[in-house]
Amino acid sequence: MKVPLLDLKAQFAGIREEVVSAVTGVLESQVFNIGPFVKELERAVAAYSGCEAAVGVSSGTDAILAALMALGVGAGDEVITTPFTFFATAGCIARVGAKPVFADIQADTFNIDPARVEKAITPRTKAILPVHLYGQMADMDEILAVAGRHGLPVIEDAAQAIGATYTSRQAGSAGPRRAGSMGLMGCLSFYPTKNLGGIGDGGMVLTQDKGLAARLEVMRDHGQSPTYFYKFIGGNFRLDNIQAAALTVKMRHLPDWTARRQAHAALYDRLLAGCPGITTPAVRPGNTHIYHQYVIRTPRRAELQAFLKSHEIGSGVYYPLCLHEQECFRPLGCKKGDFPVAEKAAAEVLALPVYPELTEEQIAFVAGRVKGFVSGR
Numbered sequence: 251m252k253v254p255l256l257d258l259k260a261q262f263a264g265i266r267e268e269v270v271s272a273v274t275g276v277l278e279s280q281v282f283n284i285g286p287f288v289k290e291l292e293r294a295v296a297a298y299s300g301c302e303a304a305v306g307v308s309s310g311t312d313a314i315l316a317a318l319m320a321l322g323v324g325a326g327d328e329v330i331t332t333p334f335t336f337f338a339t340a341g342c343i344a345r346v347g348a349k350p351v352f353a354d355i356q357a358d359t360f361n362i363d364p365a366r367v368e369k370a371i372t373p374r375t376k377a378i379l380p381v382h383l384y385g386q387m388a389d390m391d392e393i394l395a396v397a398g399r400h401g402l403p404v405i406e407d408a409a410q411a412i413g414a415t416y417t418s419r420q421a422g423s424a425g426p427r428r429a430g431s432m433g434l435m436g437c438l439s440f441y442p443t444k445n446l447g448g449i450g451d452g453g454m455v456l457t458q459d460k461g462l463a464a465r466l467e468v469m470r471d472h473g474q475s476p477t478y479f480y481k482f483i484g485g486n487f488r489l490d491n492i493q494a495a496a497l498t499v500k501m502r503h504l505p506d507w508t509a510r511r512q513a514h515a516a517l518y519d520r521l522l523a524g525c526p527g528i529t530t531p532a533v534r535p536g537n538t539h540i541y542h543q544y545v546i547r548t549p550r551r552a553e554l555q556a557f558l559k560s561h562e563i564g565s566g567v568y569y570p571l572c573l574h575e576q577e578c579f580r581p582l583g584c585k586k587g588d589f590p591v592a593e594k595a596a597a598e599v600l601a602l603p604v605y606p607e608l609t610e611e612q613i614a615f616v617a618g619r620v621k622g623f624v625s626g627r
């Protein structure tokens with residue numbers, strides 16, 4: 251039995267007619283930039299995520315970039331984020347001329363530790379940029395409390411977490427809130443391998459602030475308002491209508507796909523429970539995890555990954571080297587040992603296949619091979 255880490259062809263096989271027909275509609279209309287599907291997708295994703303507004307942009311990276319630009323973050327400023335994330339989170343901070351300041355993570359969820367965020371705040375801090383890694387939201391109560399005490403905006407990197415929920419422990423909490431809806435802005439990615447993936451690049455900025463959404467709409471079109479008059483310096487961050495058409499179709503399937511990922515994760519949890527040397531993902535009380543990745547920990551990662559590969563099972567390492575140790579960030583002056591919790595995670599994490607189209611037999615096979623590795627069989 252072959253089990254790839256991800257099988258997008260299996261997804262396409264189930265939605266081929268719908269996608270082809272929506273994309274053909276765009277070709278017939280010849281409306282390629284901000285068009286009717288972009289508006290429809292913005293409405294659908296905003297409603298799903300519990301947000302007042304959504305602005306479609308060209309990628310998850312550009313969503314983070316546009317969010318930072320909309321806040322006017324620039325040279326001399328600092329933005330606090332996690333060293334254990336995809337490159338773009340910190341790359342965007344550096345690209346606007348600001349300094350990424352890292353705060354270590356929590357070992358169980360892999361998300362930024364709010365206590366360490368507070369310690370990293372300086373008079374130059376302009377924003378806090380938590381990431382909801384693998385599909386579980388960071389501790390937003392604590393992060394928003396820290397941000398509130400220091401008057402700082404929070405931008406959520408929700409690229410991996412569309413639909414994940416967090417229930418506030420605060421008295422009078424209005425119930426579960428979705429990723430991207432709790433900070434001032436939330437950034438989504440529609441990169442093809444994400445839970446809601448396009449047929450190319452795409453992204454979105456979520457917000458509860460309609461004024462800010464209007465600013466982001468101007469920002470994604472070079473800062474132009476009205477045509478050929480520029481209020482401020484933006485960029486070409488427009489979402490293609492053809493991407494939005496495919497994404498609008500896929501959006502209808504997202505709740506079902508998420509439920510399947512969650513069922514797969516529950517099955518892995520059950521099959522791998524008590525397996526020595528293997529730590530299954532922890533979900534904090536009040537959170538729902540959407541399992542963009544199902545990530546186990548093992549001190550014998552390289553061996554396990556090679557063993558799985560020999561049984562035609564795909565797995566992935568997200569991410570093998572923390573951002574503070576990357577060559578491009580050497581000027582920040584960080585070194586190995588600065589963020590030990592993140593560094594240990596980078597050495598131990600391994601993502602197993604969890605995509606919606608997997609069968610129970612495939613999951614049982616993967617779990618069986620993991621157990622076989624541990625028991626030396």
Ligand SMILES: *Cc1c(COP(=O)(O)O)cnc(C)c1O
Pocket residue numbers: 309310311312335336338339381407409410438439440441451452453
């Ligand atoms: C995918 C991802 C991004 C960037 O999204 P793109 O659409 O690939 O530009 C940013 N942050 C995180 C955590 C991601 O996983």
